[in-house]
Every structure is written in structure tokens, then in C-alpha cells.
Amino acid sequence: MRAAESIDVLEHTQAGHLLTAGGRCIGVQAHDFTTQATLFITARATALATGGVGGLYRVTTNPPVITGDGLALAYRAGARLADIEFVQFHPTALAAPGFPKFLLSEALRGDGARLRNARGEAFMKSYHPLGDLAPRDEVARAVTSEMKAAQQPFVYLDLAPIGKQRLEERFPAIVRACREHGFDVPDSPVPVCPAAHYTMGGIDVDLDCRTSLPGLYAVGECSCVSVHGANRLASNSLLEGIVFGPRCAAAMTREQQPAEADCREVISAGFRLVDVGSGFYHDLLDIMWDNMGVVRSDATLRGAIQFLAHTSAKVGPSTVPTRYGIEQANGLLLGKLMAAAALNRWESRGAHYRLDCEETSDQLRQHTIAYRGDDGAPVIEFRPVELQRTRFEH
Ligand SMILES: Cc1cc2nc3c(=O)[nH]c(=O)nc-3n(C[C@H](O)[C@H](O)[C@H](O)COP(=O)(O)OP(=O)(O)OC[C@H]3O[C@@H](n4cnc5c(N)ncnc54)[C@H](O)[C@@H]3O)c2cc1C
Secondary structure, eight states, X not given: OTTOTTXXXXXXXXXXXXXXXXXXXXXXXXEETTTTEEEEEEOSOEEEOOOOSGGGSSSBSSOTTOSOHHHHHHHHHTOOEEOTTOEEEEEEEEOSSSSSOOBOOHHHHHTTOEEEOTTSOBOGGGTOTTGGGSOHXXXXXXXXXXXXXXXXXXXXXXXXXXXXXXXXHHOHHHHHHHHHTTOOTTTSOEEEEEEEEEESOEEEOOTTOBOSSTTEEEOGGGEEOXXXXXXXXXXXXXXXXXXXXXXXXXXXXXXXXXXXXXXXXXXHHOOOOOOOOXXXXXXXXXHHHHHSSSSBOHHHHHHHHHHHHHHHHHOOOOSSOOHHHHHHHXXXXXXXXHHHHHHHOOSOBTTBOBTTBOSOOGGGOEEEEEEEOTTSSEEEEEEEOOOOOXXXXX
């Protein structure tokens, strides 16, 4: 990217607000944290590629900057979000201190590694016929259940069945990470726990990555082009990027330049970036993990909404924008929307699992759509799923 003359990379600069005029997006307002300058960047097309929401969870494999900024910006500007209750939890993150958690790939279990509980029992067969090779959501729930039964924050991954030589040859990075954390693999089992990993939902887009707000595009994990349904299969997000990245770019080139007068007007009006100070970040991560995590229920979701509403009411805008302040404002908004969407989905489906409603409902084979209503309040509704087979000619 740096080598491309047509691309300017702005380091330490955070997009905080989408510029809109006449019902379309005409650019972005950003804050440069090196110079403390506010930047107004107008464009004929704007694409959000800000990643998912994994960083809003206390236990995550995602870098801490992946806090759903793009979803919050799009929602505030009037674009629709889709399926935001579907967050994938990877079942086997290394349960060692640190943020984010190091990921212990499924390939280990594919090669024979076994999950064991606190009593040393290989438990997966009692949860699913595929045992350790069951889908991610099934394994994450089984691990959560064993952790709860033993009242300990991890189970164990036993790498011994792979054999020392094969383990070192096939998984050198994993072996190094485990040993750096003091686990002498494969002789010692490794403590593992589920961690927020991938956001299936996101900004609602069509097959050219167009959002519902003209001029605004979204691509990658922040978007919901809906190829992952309720439960993404491992490795499909890179495939998604390869397919939809070029389609997004091609569609953007067909947009018209915004009128100069509109740009001048929007820039002169300016906008105070939404920033709520940084005092409660850990509470936010905790409530997302505890109440909106691997398993949910009416009570946990209502608890999350109540907590987040209470916190939103307590905090006011801060005078100087900070990265954490902006991320927290976005996190508060998204947490409330995600919990409301999860509460509205009165069933269990894919990665959305409700203890008070474990069945999958045929009637709810629908997308969740969330948007800002005319009165500013969130609207959460369902839209029928339309399956289509598409062949792209690149
Ligand atoms: C540990 C791990 C292993 C994975 N392994 C695989 C795999 O094997 N195969 C696979 O297909 N997928 C894998 N994934 C998922 C895949 O990596 C992600 O889905 C993918 O990287 C998302 O790419 P993205 O470009 O959409 O977003 P990201 O790569 O998350 O990038 C988002 C960027 O936006 C920036 N940003 C965020 N907010 C703002 C803002 N407000 N202003 C400016 N910039 C902002 C961030 O700093 C970041 O640079 C893995 C994910 C993790 C965490």
C-alpha cells in the first residue's frame, strides 16, 4: 500500500464521523492523534474497512483496536446494520494473561489433540458425535459448560496425541507461544478458553458492498454481505476479502463527485466527534463477555442493555477527543444494539445461543436489520433470507 502512489496512508488517525449531505455520504471526519488536527476528507465514494467487534469483549483473539468503529459510524449516519447478534467465539484461545489471546488453531485437533476437563476426561464426544472436530460454536459451548462445572476459567488441550516431532514440525509458532507462556508442550496440557473471534454481522451491504446510505461502502469483516450466515466456517473471511474487495473498488469508481458547495457547507459546520471519556472501558468489555458471550438469555441481555443505558446516561462528551473515548462511545452504542438484536431473536441459531430458548425457529430464518429510526431511536426488525447462487466474472 505504501508503495502505491495513488494511496495516502494516514497513521494514528481515527475516522470518527461520516460526512453526509443530501442523503448521501460525501466523506469522513477523522482525528489525527499525532498533530491533534481534525481532518475532513471528502470523496465521491467512501468505504469502511474497520474490522469486526471482537475488541469489545474481555476475552478476544482480535487486536484491541477492533472495536466496531465502522458499524457505529455507519449506523449514526443512517445506514443499516445486519445480523449483529452473530459473533463467533473461537473455542481454543490460550488461557494465559494478555490481550488479545493467542489462538490455538483447530488444525491441532485435526491432528489428534484432545480437549480435556479438570478431571482429565476427554469430554467432547459426550457433547457432539464429531467429538473434538465438532463445529466451533458447539465446541465453544461445551468448553464453557465444562469450565462452569469445574468453576475454573479454562479447560485443557492435550497435544500429546500429535507426538513431539510432528507437533514441532507442523506447528512451530504454536509450540513457541505455548513454551513462552511456560507450558512445556506436548508433555504438559495447555489451558484454553473460548474467545470472541469473528463478527458475522455488520454493515448491511449488497454484492457490490454498497450500504443502504448512497456513497457509502463497507468491505471485509465490518460488512455483512451475508456469506457467513449465522456461523462462519474457518478461513472464509480471507476468501470473502478476495471476492468482494475488488467488487467494492470497481463499484466505487462509478460514483459521482459530491458537489463542492455541499462539501464546503458540511466542513464549515464541523462535527464534535462522539467521545465519552475512558473511565469504564473494562466494565464495557466485561458486560459484553459476561452477558453477550458464548451463551445468552433474556436475563443476561436485559442486564447488558440496562447497564449500557445507565452508563451512557452517566458519561458526557469529553472536550478533547481520545482514541479510547471514541471507541467507548462506539462500544456503548454497539453493545446496546447487539444486545437488543440478540434479545429480539427468540431462538438459538449458529453462534447465537440462548439458554432460555435452545431451539431454532423456522419462522426466524430471517436477517436482523438494525437502523436509526426517524425519532433517533433504534429500530430492530427482521428481513426474510433470500438464498441466491451467484457466479462472479472477474
Ligand atoms: C488470530 C486470528 C486468526 C485468524 N485466522 C484467519 C484465517 O486463518 N483465515 C481467515 O479467513 N480469517 C482469519 N481470521 C479472520 C480475519 O483475519 C479477519 O476477518 C480479517 O483480517 C478482517 O480484515 P478486515 O480488513 O476486514 O479488518 P481488519 O484486518 O481487522 O482491519 C481493520 C483495520 O481498520 C482499522 N480501524 C478500525 N477502526 C478505525 C477507525 N475508526 N479509523 C481508522 N482505522 C480504523 C484498524 O486499526 C485495522 O487496521 C483470523 C482472525 C484472527 C483475529
